């Protein structure tokens with residue numbers, strides 16, 4: 001590849017990226033409008049449906065899934081059903097798909113296509129995989145977060161997470177293109193390895209899983225608070241309308257139990273991928289530096305994240321830790337992932353100095 | 360009042376606490392927290408220079424932190440006690456579970472509950488007309504068995520049922536996972552003691568013999584026996600570096616390092632080899648890694664009477680990306696005084712506005728060697744080992760540069776200069792005097808490579824345990840463990856009522872789908888196997 005081609009492709013990649021960011025921003029607005037509409041719809045419905053809510057949100061969890069074969073046509077459920085089964089909509093207040101939600105998803109898909117094009121062109125411009133410095137890692141990592149989200153959407157209705165996912169990706173891409181941007185450069189010898197392809201790619205994929213798990217756990221914690229409030233209000237004989245003044249849209253989202261199960265399923269896949277990342281990293285470290293583990297800062301944080309998620313898995317099996325407490329571990333876990341990416345890469349000293357930035 | 364616990368009672372209580380899930384969780388979270396300081400403060404194991412610097416920068420704080428073992432976090436008493444407790448807890452947890460699991464593997468699935476209605480995925484349907492309850496259960500049993508369930512059937516006058524369980528692999532995976540973690544800890548903890556690692560700088564054209572004395576530094580494991588070193592020789596024939604020259608954004612960035620070497624096992628023929636970054640050479644039970652490189656200018660010092668008192672290619676340590684390099688020359692014998700020189704080497708010399716030299720490109724475009732000369736006692740005779748990469752100037756007299764008023768010596772390849780005070784002559788030997796063009800310096804200065812040579816007999820174990828960890832995770836987390844029951848009840852009118860239900864043991868998102876699926880397939884099976892003469896009265 002000659003230099004003018006490289007420069008040209010890279011500039012196309014940047015145009016595609018900026019367009020993708022603009023469209024993600026519109027998608028973000030559409031998703032936010034949907035949440036706002038849900039909130040006002042909840043207010044309207046609540047005036048009709050006062051106390052029913054309390055009973056429903058408690059009872060429905062148990063009732064969900066009790067349908068017999070005769071009522072439900074047998075559907076073939078492929079692999080993805082592992083994640084999505086039992087993701088029946090057990091929301092306290094049913095709410096259809098608003099037009100802004102549909103617009104949000106359509107815009108996200110469009111932006112994702114441009115994002116994909118931007119990433120591929122960057123790879124061709126550099127003549128290698130597009131994840132060899134912080135900017136490229138952010139580009140590919142956010143693409144994978146979005147890809148995981150869109151794939152999961154096919155099976156489960158997680159559209160309500162659109163605001164979070166587009167928001168997160170926008171912020172990361174913004175930081176990446178403003179702070180981390182570097183021109184196309186050849187791979188330094190330390191990164192010339194098949195393990196770069198595998199290790200970093202799987203790490204990004206795991207990050208995508210953890211991001212969704214984080215979002216679900218966050219909504220789970222909020223939802224759990226709402227359910228408690230509703231239950232207390234019902235017990236005290238107060239009307240449910242008074243409850244849940246803030247974030248009223250929560251009534252239209254699945255119950256905290258459903259969110260918890262879903263978060264767990266996504267996080268365990270993330271955890272398996274992260275375990276693989278850690279092992280592949282060790283193998284690579286042995287080839288590049290002659291030792292598979294040396295408690296380099298980046299290795300330390302990879303380990304910490306791994307242990308936090310192991311804790312999360314244990315918490316789900318520990319009495320008294322199910323529910324919100326374990327959800328907090330998922331939230332902390334993803335915060336550590338972001339810290340590892342954003343702070344450790346740039347500000348901490350270590351062998352993994354691959355940000356491509358000179359500070 | 361609590362009844363008094365004896366010592367054994369207390370021990371038992373303590374053991375139960377230690378091996379409880381809550382403690383395991385607590386210790387895991389402690390482990391995550393305890394690992395953090397090691398990323399905030401430099402560690403002796405990975406960044407010894409950083410520790411020295413930290414002591415210099417934080418003279419008050421550093422000794423306190425040192426007392427807390429903050430510079431050796433991962434071998435510290437507190438970090439070690441957390442993970443040791445965790446692993447004791449783990450072992451105490453896994454052993455009884457393994458025993459229990461072995462029993463479960465041999466046990467039969469439990470009796471069918473009297474009422475299935477409260478269980479997951481509860482489904483009912485009427486069997487096709489003329490179905491016999493027992494035959495229906497026989498079909499259900501076959502169906503479940505062929506889907507990998509372990510089955511047991513129960514029959515009474517009015518009711519037949521099959522109780523099925525599958526997914527024992529989930530618990531197996533979980534146990535394998537935890538046991539493999541112990542395996543990794545033990546391998547890392549003890550296995551490391553059987554290997555060694557050593558470092559050695561080799562200049563192009565030089566040969567190294569794999570013996571203890573030939574290493575610049577050598578770190579044997581606790582159980583390593585030096586006499587087992589295999590005395591092969593390793594020669595660095597050529598060290599090639601290529602630099603990016605097209606892309607202006609990355610101009611001068613190295614894109615490849617290749618060390619061409621020759622390995623000669625004792626008593627065998629020489630064989631060529633290549634060592635690259637990311638591409639170690641595995642030979643004679645050792646792995647040879649390429650860790651660093653730089654220039655080793657050939658310097659010759661001649662006494663006034665013409666005898667050569669020093670002649671060597673001296674490795675100069677790179678100081679920046681453009682390989683401005685720092686080196687030391689010590690000439691203890693043969694001159695009127697002991698002479699030490701601090702040299703800077705610039706592969707492509709340039710001058711800053713301030714007049715200071717710097718290197719603007721890492722390859723040999725315009726090489727320059729500058730030397731500052733010191734005389735006096737080099738301290739080599741005291742018997743105290745001194746580093747070849749540093750010169751203690753406190754006891755020496757500076758002869759050039761600085762405030763002496765005498766200019767530093769500056770040499771290009773092939774040039775010589777007089778040492779101050781008629782001590783003799785120093786030359787920068789051109790390694791490639793035959794270069795055709797006068798400005799072709801490409802081969803004028805030899806390069807050196809620094810190699811890390813390792814022997815680690817545990818890696819195969821680590822890889823194997825890691826594979827088991829992954830296997831355990833996949834099965835322990837993703838294989839569903841569930842019980843399924845199918846019950847057929849004959850009603851008073853002779854029709855058969857079928858019930859299906861399941862119970863998840865652990866996270867099992869697909870349970871309800873699976874029950875539905877069993878029910879559908881069962882019904883289909885019953886329909887295709889319509890028993891013609893099963894119920895003689897109705898013919």
Ligand code: HEM
Nearest residue numbers: 310317378379380383448449452532533536831832835836
């Ligand atoms: C080094 C320490 C430990 C780590 C890294 C760890 C990690 C894990 C992981 C990743 C899982 C899920 C994987 C699977 O199910 O195959 C798990 C599950 C489990 N661990 Fe551990 N573990 C540790 C120590 C312990 C200890 C000390 C205990 C006992 C007290 C324990 C008991 C369990 C149990 C019962 C499960 C099953 C949880 C469930 O069914 O969801 N683990 N552990």
